[in-house]
Amino acid sequence: MVAKFQALRGTRDIMSPDSERQRALVDSFAEQARLAGYGHIMSPIFEDLGVFLRVGDSTDVVTKEMYDFEDKDGKRIALRPELTASVVRAFVQHNPPSLPWKVWYEGPQFRHEKPQAGRYRQFSQVGIEVLGSDDPAVDIEVITLGWRFYQSLGMSQVSLLLNSLGDETCRPAYFAALEEYLRDNAANLSEKSVETLDKNPLRVLDSKRGQDQEIVAGAPVMVDYLTEETGEHFAAVREGLDSLGISYEISPRLVRGLDYYTRTTFEFASTALENAQNAVGGGGRYDGLAESLGGKPTPGIGFALGVDRILLACDAENVFEHAGVVPDVFIVDDVGGGEATVLADELRSRGIAADRGFDGRSMKAQMKVANRSNAPWAIIIGETEKADGTVTLRDMHGDTGQTLIGRNDLPNELAQRLGESPR
């Protein structure tokens, strides 16, 4: 017997109508980006491994989960585990003359994780990045764009968590205080957290282990250590969101998994999702990243939103449904199929979506397929119609019955009827 293959672990085939739905989601995101003046960037799916190593050496995304390999030239390559690093690499490489540089993207990314619902090894994100300005108005614009996008899909159960991680001027004092606090309490921390503590004390705040909760709750928080300048920046962001009526929750322990974040960080969580994978998007400032990729010091901010999880959240909220592919008309040809071949081509050329029956099935069988296709109209061609140079146009949804129409009048007649009734 021939061995059968299946999609690899953590990957899947997305088929109609889910695939149409995903496209519609990306279209909706593209529209939000266009409205705010963002250009589309399509960067390569694989990059020099080094691009991603700059993202941080205490993050699992980089240290444990990358799909990296040597290509035939012996070059170290990685499938992109995230897109910010690629976009910043592109920014540094092309050095755009006009700042700020505003781009949006969409596409697959790859992380070798243990799969779960809403967590795949190949997953899709949409996102934006802005390089070249640290105006808090940019932070506000970025966060707002994400917020409005969720709204455009009909989602209402999304909460916005906001924090500031400070910058190099305020971090040292905070880190010292945090580390001291955690070390003093190390005896009561979980083993895992003690390990994390050695690499990046900040990340301990993210622990979900019950044992750590009490200690984490009492830990000093970054927002109390912000210098005057970062504090003002953060205040300006909050005021901006207030003025737009966007509600948020200050979350002093929101840390985010990638090491490059500074100052403003945020996360969108779906309250409609009950599992642990309820973060449907996140982002923040990364004012040092361009420089670490060999560019001029350039502030940056952006976010990435998880397409797969957003669709799960939409399911949970019963919004953003999609019917898949629905033709305008279904042609039932009872005289051999040649009439259907010509008519379908003619209608399609005029921009009318036409599907048809095949295999010379009975009229009844073809009508069932027509019904299933959900097309609002069926065209029936039988012996009588063929002899008279007519076709029967049947209303499949309404109650106007069916009428006999001259074969040559059909395209105009159909175009008119389709124009009249929104479908």
Next chain:
RNA sequence: GUGAUUGUAGCUCAGUUCGGUUAGAGCACUUGGUUGUGGUCCAAGAUGUCGGGGGUUCAAAUCCCCUCAGUCACCCCA
């Protein structure tokens, strides 16, 4: 990566405890009732490597081992 749990028709699932006739149901599908007309109804029909491989046994969907995949928690993150 750690721990747990599930896998039977295209889909949702029963059957597995305690091995034993040709492995079932609903939905979907095909054909017919309806000699040209879908959606409701009625009837008939087709469809399974019981996730895969190996083992125990006279006999395995059922027991054992390995393996693949999904799901949940941790981890991590979108």
